[in-house]
Amino acid sequence: MNPSRRIAITGIGMVTPIGLDAPTTWANLVEGKSGINTIREFNASGFPVRIGAEVKDFHAADVIRGHKLLKFASRTHAFALAAAEEALEDAGLRPTPSTASRWGCCVGAGMMGISFDELRTTHSFAGTGGEFNSDGLLDSDFPLDPVGFCRWQTNAGLALLMRQFGVHGYSTAVHTACASGGQAVGTALKVMRRRNTDFMLAGGYDSMLNPIGLSAFCLLGALSTDNDTPARASRPFDATRNGFVLGEGAGFLVLEDWEAAQARGARIYAELAGDGNSLSSYRITDSHPSGDGPIQAMQQALADAGMRAEAVDYVNAHGTSTLMNDRSECAALRVVLDKDIQRVAVSSTKSCMGHLIAAAGAVEAGVCALAIHHGIAPVNAHLKEVDPACDVGLVRVKSRSLRIRGALSNSFGFGGSNSCLAFRHPDEVTA
Amino acid sequence: MRSSKSIAITGVGCVCGAGKTVDSIWSSVLEGKSAVAPISQWDVAQWPVGIAAEVQPRELRTLVEDRRLQKMISRTDLFGLYAAGQAIQQSGVLTQREKLEAAAQAQFNDRSGVYAGCGGGTFRSAYEFFPLLTQAAGDMEIFGRDLETTVDPMWLLRQLPNNVVCHVGIRHGFRGTNACITNQCVGGALAVAEAAAALRTGEADRAVAVGHDAPIEPETVLHYHNLGLLAQDTLRPFDHARAGTVFGEGAAAVVLVTAAEAAACGAPVLGELLGSGCVTEATGIVELRPDGDGLARAIQLALQDGKISADEVGMVVAHGNGTPASDASEACALQRVFKGTPPPITSFKWAIGHSIAASATLDLALALKAINERVVPGIATLNELDPALHPLPVSSRPQPARSDIALLCSRGFGGMNVALVLRAGNSRS
Numbered sequence: 001m002n003p004s005r006r007i008a009i010t011g012i013g014m015v016t017p018i019g020l021d022a023p024t025t026w027a028n029l030v031e032g033k034s035g036i037n038t039i040r041e042f043n044a045s046g047f048p049v050r051i052g053a054e055v056k057d058f059h060a061a062d063v064i065r066g067h068k069l070l071k072f073a074s075r076t077h078a079f080a081l082a083a084a085e086e087a088l089e090d091a092g093l094r095p096t097p098s099t100a101s102r103w104g105c106c107v108g109a110g111m112m113g114i115s116f117d118e119l120r121t122t123h124s125f126a127g128t129g130g131e132f133n134s135d136g137l138l139d140s141d142f143p144l145d146p147v148g149f150c151r152w153q154t155n156a157g158l159a160l161l162m163r164q165f166g167v168h169g170y171s172t173a174v175h176t177a178c179a180s181g182g183q184a185v186g187t188a189l190k191v192m193r194r195r196n197t198d199f200m201l202a203g204g205y206d207s208m209l210n211p212i213g214l215s216a217f218c219l220l221g222a223l224s225t226d227n228d229t230p231a232r233a234s235r236p237f238d239a240t241r242n243g244f245v246l247g248e249g250a251g252f253l254v255l256e257d258w259e260a261a262q263a264r265g266a267r268i269y270a271e272l273a274g275d276g277n278s279l280s281s282y283r284i285t286d287s288h289p290s291g292d293g294p295i296q297a298m299q300q301a302l303a304d305a306g307m308r309a310e311a312v313d314y315v316n317a318h319g320t321s322t323l324m325n326d327r328s329e330c331a332a333l334r335v336v337l338d339k340d341i342q343r344v345a346v347s348s349t350k351s352c353m354g355h356l357i358a359a360a361g362a363v364e365a366g367v368c369a370l371a372i373h374h375g376i377a378p379v380n381a382h383l384k385e386v387d388p389a390c391d392v393g394l395v396r397v398k399s400r401s402l403r404i405r406g407a408l409s410n411s412f413g414f415g416g417s418n419s420c421l422a423f424r425h426p427d428e429v430t431a
Numbered sequence: 432m433r434s435s436k437s438i439a440i441t442g443v444g445c446v447c448g449a450g451k452t453v454d455s456i457w458s459s460v461l462e463g464k465s466a467v468a469p470i471s472q473w474d475v476a477q478w479p480v481g482i483a484a485e486v487q488p489r490e491l492r493t494l495v496e497d498r499r500l501q502k503m504i505s506r507t508d509l510f511g512l513y514a515a516g517q518a519i520q521q522s523g524v525l526t527q528r529e530k531l532e533a534a535a536q537a538q539f540n541d542r543s544g545v546y547a548g549c550g551g552g553t554f555r556s557a558y559e560f561f562p563l564l565t566q567a568a569g570d571m572e573i574f575g576r577d578l579e580t581t582v583d584p585m586w587l588l589r590q591l592p593n594n595v596v597c598h599v600g601i602r603h604g605f606r607g608t609n610a611c612i613t614n615q616c617v618g619g620a621l622a623v624a625e626a627a628a629a630l631r632t633g634e635a636d637r638a639v640a641v642g643h644d645a646p647i648e649p650e651t652v653l654h655y656h657n658l659g660l661l662a663q664d665t666l667r668p669f670d671h672a673r674a675g676t677v678f679g680e681g682a683a684a685v686v687l688v689t690a691a692e693a694a695a696c697g698a699p700v701l702g703e704l705l706g707s708g709c710v711t712e713a714t715g716i717v718e719l720r721p722d723g724d725g726l727a728r729a730i731q732l733a734l735q736d737g738k739i740s741a742d743e744v745g746m747v748v749a750h751g752n753g754t755p756a757s758d759a760s761e762a763c764a765l766q767r768v769f770k771g772t773p774p775p776i777t778s779f780k781w782a783i784g785h786s787i788a789a790s791a792t793l794d795l796a797l798a799l800k801a802i803n804e805r806v807v808p809g810i811a812t813l814n815e816l817d818p819a820l821h822p823l824p825v826s827s828r829p830q831p832a833r834s835d836i837a838l839l840c841s842r843g844f845g846g847m848n849v850a851l852v853l854r855a856g857n858s859r860s
Contacts, residue, residue, distance in 0.1 A: 026850030046575025101728065102709065109613055115522040119557050123564045130565030132558040132651040134473040139804060149654040154788075155615040159845030162713040168725075170709045171847070172621055175551065175592045175613045176471070183610060187625070194628060196709070199801030211571070212560065215578050270669070274712060277608045277634075279545060284503075284588055296606070297542055311522035346749035404506075415597035417609055 005193050006429065008261040008268045011254030012366045013203075017247050017353045018027040020063075021086055025363075026370045027132065028352065030141070032381035034231040035353050036245050042211055049223040051230040052209045053247030053354025055079065068095055069164055069341060070087075071148050077157045077331035079250035080205035082147050084161055084229035087201065091266065095199070100168035105161050105196035106188040108180030110172045110205030111360040116211045138154045152247060165364045170196040175358060178318070180204055182361025182411030182419030186275030188255055189421075198260065202313035203252030204362030211348035216289045217246055220306065229367060234355075235266055235382040236319035236324050237390040244320040247354030253302025258429070266308040269369040271424040273406070274305025280416035287324055287412060293331025294318075294410065297418035298336040305371030309337050311406040312344055314377045316364045318410040319348020320355055323387075329410065337392075345402055347380035347395040361411030377402045438627045438704040439693040440638075440685050440856070441524075445796045446494060446510050446844025447473055447681030447783045448484030452517075452767035455511065456793075459766035460782045461829070467570030467677050467784060468782075469667060473649055480656045484679035484784030486688045487511065502596050507550055510789070511595035511643030512602070515545075518766070519603055521700035522686035524637055530603075543605035544638030546626040548618025550788040554650040558589045559583065562831065578808030584638030592614025607635045617640060617709070617845050619683070620791035620851055624707035625687060626687050636692050643682035651698070652678065660754055666781045668751030669758050671815045676752040679784020700797045700846045700856040710844030719756060723764030725848035726750075726840060730768045731841025733838070733850035744852070746775050746807045746822040748798045750842040751778025752785050756841060762820040764840075775807040775830035776823060791841035795851065802837040802855040815827075841843075 015236055017035030019025035020337040028035070036053045044050045058340060060078035063085055073081060076246065088094050099381035107336045114122075121143060125136030136142065138302065150156060157175045170191050174183050181204030188202035208216070217223050219351040247427040253272075261268055280293030302309065315337075318329055337344050349367050356363055371377055390391040407423040446450050448466030449456045453831070459466070466484040466860055475481030494513035495501055501509070534729060563581040567574035591597070593611035599604060607627050612618045626638035655661045655676075662675035677835020687767045710732065712725035719778035734741060749761055778799050787795060801807060808830040816823060824830070842848050 043571035044575060046572035047578065048575075069715075083669070087678070096654055100713070111590065112613070113557060113590075114483075114552075114554065120564065122554075122557075126561050128565075130562040132561060135651055137653055138477055144653060144657050146654065146658055149650075149658075152552075153615060153716055153844050154613045154618075155843070155845045155847070157714050158604075158614065159716045162711045162845060163715045166712050166713055168448050168728075169712060171711045171845075172612060172615075172625075172709070173614045174610050176596065176609070176611050177591060177593060187610065190628065194632065211574065212557065215582065216590075218578060219582060220586045220588075221584075277610075278541070279596065279600040279606045280602060280608045281540075281603075281606045282599075284594075284597055286716070293606070344754075374699055406457070415591055415593040415611075416600060417593060417596065417611070423670065 006258035007189055007192050007255050007272045008258045009270050009272050009369045010256055010266045010268055011087040012369060013086030013090060013252045014363055015055055015079040015083045015365055016249040016394060017055055020058055022366060024184045029349050029378040030234030030376055032379040035229040036233055036426055040232060043210060044089045044214060048212055048218050049225055050227045052246060053245055054209055055249050060170055071147060071162055073160055075149050075185045076205050076207040077160055080157050080161060081164055082199055083203060083250040084252040087252040087254045087363050094255060095166045100123050100166050102169055102198040103167045104150035104170040104191055105158060105167045105201045106184045107158050108184035109157050109175055109357045110206030113212060113320060114152055118148060135295045137356030167201060176359055176417035177413030177415055178357055179411045179417040179419040180358035182421055183277060184422055185253060185362055185384050186277055186419055189272050189275050192255060198257055200402035201252060202255055203214050203250060204359040206356055206358035207248035208357055209246055209248045214246060232382045234321045234351050236321040236351055236380060236396055237387055238383050239385045239387040241321045245321055245354035247356045247360055249356045250382055253366060270372040271429050273307060273424040274301045274422035276304060276420040278418045280418060284402060285414050286304040289328055291328050291335055293416060294329060294418045295335050297420040300409060301317055301420035301422040307406050307422055309340050313376055313402060313404040314371055314407040315344055315346045316368050316409040317346050317348040318412045319350055321350060327389045330392050342393045343392050345377035345395050345400055346392050347378055349378055351381035364374040364409045368409045372407055372423055373403045373424050375401060375403050436631055437631050437690045438669050438687050439690060439700045440702045440704060441688050441693055441696060441698040441700060442518035442522030443701060443796045444514035445683040445793060446486060446513050447793055448486055448679055448693045449783050449785060453796045453800060457797060460779060460808050465782050467827035469654045472647060480661050482677055486681055500819045503588060503817060504816060505589050507643050507645035508594045511547060511641050513685040514682035514800050515599045515639050515641045517822055518684035519639055524603045525783055527696050529857055532624050539623040539785045540604045541638060541740060542607050542636040544607040544629050544635035545596045545599050545605050545609040546622040546638055548612045548622040548642040548788045549592050550644035551592050551613045554561035554648045561587060576847060595641060599639060603820040608857055611730060614847060616790060617841045617847040617849040618788035620841035620849040623851060624851050629706045632685055637685055637688040639686050641682055641684035642789040644786050644788035646787045647681045648680045648682050649679055655824040662753055666753040667812045668753045668781055668810055669817055669820055669823055670813050671817045673755060675754050679786040681786050681800055682789050682795060683796040685795060702856045703853040703854040705739060706733045707851050708732025708736060709849045714846035716844055717844055719760055721760050723760035725846055726761060726768045728840060729848040729850040733852045737852040739761050739852055742771050743834055744836050744838045746774050746837050747776040748794050748839045749776050749838060749841045752780055762823050766828040774833040776825045777810060794839055798837045802835060803834060805832040807832050
């Protein structure tokens with residue numbers, strides 16, 4: 001435990017497949033509504049998987065001040081700008097010239113790649129057999145678009161966020177696949193505890209719902225192929241689950257010093273109390289059946305928060321709806337929660353919004369804070385027949401009213417990075 | 432070592448166009464040799480810019496012996512895994528682990544961190560979809576239908592930005608706290624800063640920090656050229672005639688350990704990491720402030736963090752990327768921090784190119800050599816210091832360091848600025 005500084009969550013923003021803001025997303029999670037549908041953003045009719053959890057009817061210009069910057073923003077950057085704007089508005093706090101250098105920004109950013117349209121353009125200058133032709137790029141008709149190039153830079157999203165909101169302090173971007181969002185929030189916590197900053201904008205953003213992203217996961221066979229029943233396709237911990245559903249979106253939190261937040265009379269959703277971060281070092285895509293790796297991350301998060309398993313009332317599971325993840329995660333939960341395993345409410349909100357990849361951990365951190373704030377454990381939707389290997393305290397059928405003293409949020413990524421965040425109810429915080 | 436909170440560097444690994452050991456790269460820098468040469472990865476005969484400091488093709492396959500692994504990772508991952516492995520070997524931490532019993536070994540592994548700064552995505556990875564695009568001829572239904580018979584099923588795994596973190600963990604058994612930082616040029620410097628912070632706060636007892644990148648690609652070269660950022664002949668930092676940067680590639684890694692661990696290992700301490708600072712100018716994606724405000728603030732934070740005053744700094748390894756705007760603003764920042772009397776300044780990109788996310792860790796590896804030998808190498812391509820930057824203590828010839836403390840500057844897109852402060856390894860106080 002690091003007693004040096006308590007960190008309060010005072011602002012939450014979300015752009016997800018089930019809502020363009022945090023309140024709508026939360027309301028739909030509580031109702032167990034699915035945001036999964038047949039893919040509309042591009043023609044996926046020939047793909048083995050034709051469903052996804054798309055952000056719908058999102059118009060960046062409606063929510064983002066200063067349209068000049070938007071020209072440099074990709075779809076996923078626009079999600080990030082919108083969610084961060086909401087989080088700051090929600091907190092009632094923004095960087096000012098006198099506080100800018102004490103504000104930091106820490107993001108879990110999606111994999112960087114040129115857009116499908118740009119790839120097609122480059123391809124049109126390729127050789128006849130489809131081989132890459134470097135001299136084709138020298139063609140006077142080849143569109144060397146500097147804006148497109150800027151948008152493609154690895155830290156472009158971070159750069160736009162810092163510029164848009166005037167953040168001048170410690171800022172960084174991390175990418176550990178599906179653990180990215182959780183690690184970004186955890187890194188923000190560490191940066192604040194070591195007093196590099198006093199305020200953080202922490203979150204994640206991603207969209208792999210494009211022909212290349214969908215291809216990548218189709219090739220690995222990781223996605224649910226329930227093309228005809230999209231609403232039930234993501235059903236973590238169900239005996240009949242058959243893969244995850246690719247989603248997109250962004251989630252951001254505003255973090256500030258506990259005493260400072262209290263002093264200004266801010267609404268504190270929860271304490272961001274602890275971070276655990278481990279490496280499975282097992283295989284790239286596989287998780288260890290015993291839960292080894294995630295176990296250490298959860299134990300570290302609890303120790304870091306000075307919290308015992310007995311004080312945990314809710315776990316927002318990584319729960320991707322793949323057989324391997326769900327079973328391995330439940331094995332880890334059994335070890336960590338031990339005798340409390342049936343008491344603790346567990347749900348995967350990916351059952352409603354799909355898997356937001358690098359954004360998932362950040363959005364789910366916001367979900368944990370809202371769960372504590374509202375006293376509701378959101379339902380693990382679409383669960384009919386529980387996999388006997390996943391017999392943990394799942395929130396079945398409907399959301400459960402529950403005073404949540406402590407919560408955990410899990411995020412595990414390809415490559416074996418495991419993140420666990422611990423949250424505490426404001427009333428449980430003692431000086 | 433200064434205190435129990437000191438962070439010692441006990442291992443270094445490097446690969447870049449100038450060699451694949453820190454000693455060979457250091458020698459070529461001291462000899463004034465530049466690794467910049469015509470690009471070999473594609474035919475540049477017709478290209479407006481065709482130079483870079485590439486890792487020699489014959490070296491490429493020697494970096495990672497495991498043939499199966501070679502096929503599962505990308506070019507930049509080869510560099511990163513090689514450098515990390517070399518640094519871990521040199522540090523002696525594996526020998527230390529072997530002496531432990533099984534339970535203690537497991538705890539050792541859980542207390543061993545892995546931090547990487549990497550370049551993120553590449554253009555070349557997407558070329559693997561070209562045959563499918565040709566076959567589909569614009570029909571998305573055919574694209575989707577023929578996908579699985581045309582593209583390698585493992586395609587995504589080769590592109591994972593966190594491959595080095597993952598495979599360093601698997602190869603060396605490190606299982607502790609970790610991060611893969613995708614913050615363009617400052618990624619490597621932040622990997623070092625975050626690893627040191629993890630050691631200071633007790634999250635880990637040891638960590639490897641690696642910066643790796645392979646940015647030399649046709650699109651990138653053309654776009655940088657289009658933005659006026661590339662030199663056509665050579666990289667001349669701070670020179671009157673400087674015309675831009677030149678790409679490099681490679682990786683460098685350091686093993687950081689706590690003072691207690693350093694004593695237990697008995698490995699020579701190559702240096703101490705005293706402090707770091709990280710800020711942004713919030714100027715957008717490629718712009719920077721002409722007054723160097725961000726860099727000056729980052730340096731001041733790093734000095735504070737290391738409890739060092741500016742006049743204790745004995746030498747500066749500047750970012751020195753050779754672009755007119757970056758060098759001029761960097762000079763402003765150094766003049767401001769050192770109140771007009773900076774210690775001797777050098778930079779290394781003229782010799783090994785600008786390897787983006789790998790640049791800061793390569794600079795760190797060379798800075799350790801420099802500060803231990805108290806030699807500030809000359810910038811061999813420097814002909815005439817830009818009069819607008821006078822009096823900046825840079826030289827084409829070696830200068831003596833003023834003390835055993837070095838400052839390192841790393842700057843990147845997003846208005847990012849990171850500074851690291853380190854001390855030579857043979858100082859004991």
